Amino acid sequence: MNRSTTPYKCHLLVCTTTRDGHRKSCGDGDNAVLKGALKDEIGRRGWKGLVRVSSSGCLGQCDSGPNVMIYPQGIWFSSVALADLPEILAAVEPFVQG
Ligand code: FES
Structure with missing residues (x-):
C-alpha cells in the first residue's frame, strides 16, 4: 500500500444510487444527468485535474x-x-482558486 495526499482541490460526490422505485433514492432524480453536466462544465472551465466528479453510492441521507x-x-446539497x-459550481470555484 502507498499513502499520499489527494491531487484534487475537492471532490464532488454525486449519489447516483437507485433502488428502482422500491425506496426513495438519489437516482430517482437528475443526479446521473447532473454528474455528466458537472464533468462537462468542469472540463470547459479548465478545472480538470483540480476537481474530481465521482458517482457515489448511498450517502445515508436518502430522504433528503x-x-x-x-x-x-x-x-452538502440536497x-x-x-x-x-x-x-454547485459557484460553491466549488473558491476552492479551485484558493
Ligand atoms: S440514495 Fe443517495 S443518499 Fe441514499
Missing part, C-alpha cells in the same frame, strides 16, 4: 436526496435538480 457533497469541505448546476 438527490444529494451532492463537496469533499473535504463538507458542503433536493438537487439539474437547474442547481450553477450554484
Whole structure:
C-alpha cells in the first residue's frame, strides 16, 4: 500500500444510487444527468485535474436526496435538480482558486 495526499482541490460526490422505485433514492432524480453536466462544465472551465466528479453510492441521507457533497469541505446539497448546476459550481470555484 502507498499513502499520499489527494491531487484534487475537492471532490464532488454525486449519489447516483437507485433502488428502482422500491425506496426513495438519489437516482430517482437528475443526479446521473447532473454528474455528466458537472464533468462537462468542469472540463470547459479548465478545472480538470483540480476537481474530481465521482458517482457515489448511498450517502445515508436518502430522504433528503438527490444529494451532492463537496469533499473535504463538507458542503452538502440536497433536493438537487439539474437547474442547481450553477450554484454547485459557484460553491466549488473558491476552492479551485484558493
Ligand atoms: S440514495 Fe443517495 S443518499 Fe441514499
